[in-house]
Amino acid sequence: MNIQEYISSGIIESYVLGLASEEERREFETLCAQYPELLRARTEFEIALEKQALSATEPPPAFVKEKLLNEIRAQGKVISLGNGSMQTNKRWKYIAAASVILLAGSMAWNISMVSKNISLSKNLYKAKENIMDLAAEIGRLQQNPNVKMASLRGMEISPQSTATVYWDTASHDVYLLANNLPAPPSDKQYQLWALLDGKPVDLGMMDFTVRQKKLLVRMKNAANAQAFAITLEKMDRPDPSKPGGDMVVMGKL
């Protein structure tokens, strides 16, 4: 094994931060016992992390310490094992909800990006509110039997890009979820199209500044569609009802 390569692979950081899988942890621990340089690199990262964490400046209120000391005194010094462990894995209950909340997670970041002037706690608070709203919104769409979903995948010019379209076949409402679209150049914008027998129908431009705040955007209604696509279009082109630019993502219903 090339230990230097292993050291710089990111495994030290995942292990220390508690992000490594069970298997990765076991391997890491075995190797740590074999390679002193790995152990050294781990300790260095731990110390750096600890130093940074210790530079935090906001102390908890004084009463927390008081309550804490009272609590451990009340419990006495003999503690039975397995009592009150907080490692209980509640995760299984949340897996169903996780995917929805996750989508919103990236929105939380977008929000905290646009409102740098407000304090972080406020940002996160707001973001969490919005996450619940978005989660509820997407949940409603996914539960509605009339709503069809299309996963739009990246074309050659932008293979990483993805987006999701929710189309209500009864009300004809169209919602666009911009999962992963890079910011367009300043003179260009994204435009959504419904495709029917290969013909594009304009469903509206996507205001990227809006997307920064809102991940799920309502677009123009579509009476019928077989697929959806997003193109990257020049801002002031003569006929915006026809696509002129490159297709970025596309997906069938």
Added chain:
Amino acid sequence: MNLNTTYSEQELVASLRQRDEKAFAYLYDHYATALYGVVNTVVPDKETANDVLQNVFVNIWRKFDSYDPAKGRLFTWMMNIARNAAIDEIRSKSYANTRKTQPLPEDHEISGAVTGPRIEDSGLKKVLGKLKEEWRVLVDLSYYQGFTHEEIAKALDLPLGTVKTRIRSALIQLRTLLQ
């Protein structure tokens, strides 16, 4: 042992194994602010964060025998307890209920943070803020929200390989930023 005792990490660990309350008070004084920073990043509501921090230290005290120095430094172990407890909290039912009944703080209450220190300028959060944006989202989801790579890939509709690569790159950059 007088009130001004300072401990090396080894001494601290040895004293805590003996259930030495003074050592525990020292541990709290030394690390509570750092761990509060970790908890606060996940749980923005201050009252809840206070409760979580208290539980974190109760658990550090109770489960101290399970700390194994061969697997990492004391702080690393405590930080992971703090992070797990905070994530458990935001995923709990009671947290969702508390959140509903509390009004949004007013702008002027927190934005004029001239009078107090600002969290975003200190601790780990400061370093995290320096990461590339596309990475930061993933670090936030995996580290601060506790989602697995698979869950993130599924929810963001990204290939699992991309998620893994980006998180790895972000973590490597994190190490550089810490140095």
